[in-house]
Amino acid sequence: MTEQRASSALRVAIAGLGSIGTKIATALDQGIEGLALSAAAVRDPAKHQAFIGGLRHPPKILPIDQLGEVADIVVECAPSSQLRAIVEPAVKRGKAVVVVSVGGLLDNFDLVDLARANGGRIIVPTGALIGLDAVNAAAIGTIHSVKMVTRKPIDGLKGAPFIVQNKIDIDNLGEPLKLFEGSAREAAKGFPANVNVAVALSLAGIGPDRTEIQVWADPTVTRNVHRIEVEADSARFSMGIENIPSENPKTGLITALSVIALLKKQRATLCVGT
Numbered sequence: 001m002t003e004q005r006a007s008s009a010l011r012v013a014i015a016g017l018g019s020i021g022t023k024i025a026t027a028l029d030q031g032i033e034g035l036a037l038s039a040a041a042v043r044d045p046a047k048h049q050a051f052i053g054g055l056r057h058p059p060k061i062l063p064i065d066q067l068g069e070v071a072d073i074v075v076e077c078a079p080s081s082q083l084r085a086i087v088e089p090a091v092k093r094g095k096a097v098v099v100v101s102v103g104g105l106l107d108n109f110d111l112v113d114l115a116r117a118n119g120g121r122i123i124v125p126t127g128a129l130i131g132l133d134a135v136n137a138a139a140i141g142t143i144h145s146v147k148m149v150t151r152k153p154i155d156g157l158k159g160a161p162f163i164v165q166n167k168i169d170i171d172n173l174g175e176p177l178k179l180f181e182g183s184a185r186e187a188a189k190g191f192p193a194n195v196n197v198a199v200a201l202s203l204a205g206i207g208p209d210r211t212e213i214q215v216w217a218d219p220t221v222t223r224n225v226h227r228i229e230v231e232a233d234s235a236r237f238s239m240g241i242e243n244i245p246s247e248n249p250k251t252g253l254i255t256a257l258s259v260i261a262l263l264k265k266q267r268a269t270l271c272v273g274t
Ligand SMILES: NC(=O)C1=CN([C@@H]2O[C@H](COP(=O)(O)OP(=O)(O)OC[C@H]3O[C@@H](n4cnc5c(N)ncnc54)[C@H](OP(=O)(O)O)[C@@H]3O)[C@@H](O)[C@H]2O)C=CC1
Pocket: 015, 016, 017, 018, 019, 020, 021, 041, 042, 043, 044, 047, 064, 077, 078, 079, 080, 082, 099, 100, 101, 102, 126, 127, 128, 129, 192, 193, 194, 196, 197, 200, 248, 250, 251, 252, 255
């Protein structure tokens, strides 16, 4: 990279080096046109020393609230409990934040106003889902209904607050069990690490209160399966995706790839898809 190109590169910082963050860091380190990895934030730097040291251009390690100081785009891929601490300081500085823990946005929606007031942006990737381009387009007209059914293997659901609070035993299921049926907003409370996709779908379409979702614990599947039906005045469409779980069984492998694809578009000459 010439010095001129390096200095004009968009600086990207990553909050959280888990299943999603490490893949994004690796892609940036290997080279994405016009982008450079400037910093990362982790809970325990010692735990991540080997990974960071193995990168060709190791980023600075900073506290999560300082990432916006050294980046044009901050990528949030930490637990949703950290969302506010990551997004607030960055958008106050007028920076863009890519939010993957999108369920956490619902209780922190004032961050969108804060971003607007300061020239910042909050960008929600398609993530582990599919077809938010079509939902965005249909929402320009009138969407009548959005219905989603999520099925996950048992390991991908363990520890969800809804399951713990209702003392549901999913360890010995012989057949699929419907755990939840309701709005995307309520689902995000009960399954904060499982249905970010439903919240992203809702924000692209008719909102978290009108987007309907069922969550199933399914011992017969090995993938995180999401099926969606949209009924709109412009089109009716059905979408489905069967995600291979990553090292984190709750998280589909495609999630990190979706963010990498989004980052690539920031400086790409040819952009395909909305
Ligand atoms: N939008 C979508 O489609 C999807 C969104 N998600 C969401 O994306 C998020 C990340 O998922 P995933 O990568 O699988 O999660 P992981 O648990 O694999 O990684 C989370 C990372 O955040 C780090 N972390 C935790 N607390 C802090 C802190 N205080 N400061 C800095 N870093 C911290 C952890 O550090 P340490 O390693 O030290 O524990 C870990 O590296 C989750 O909220 C998940 O629910 C997941 C799938 C799909």
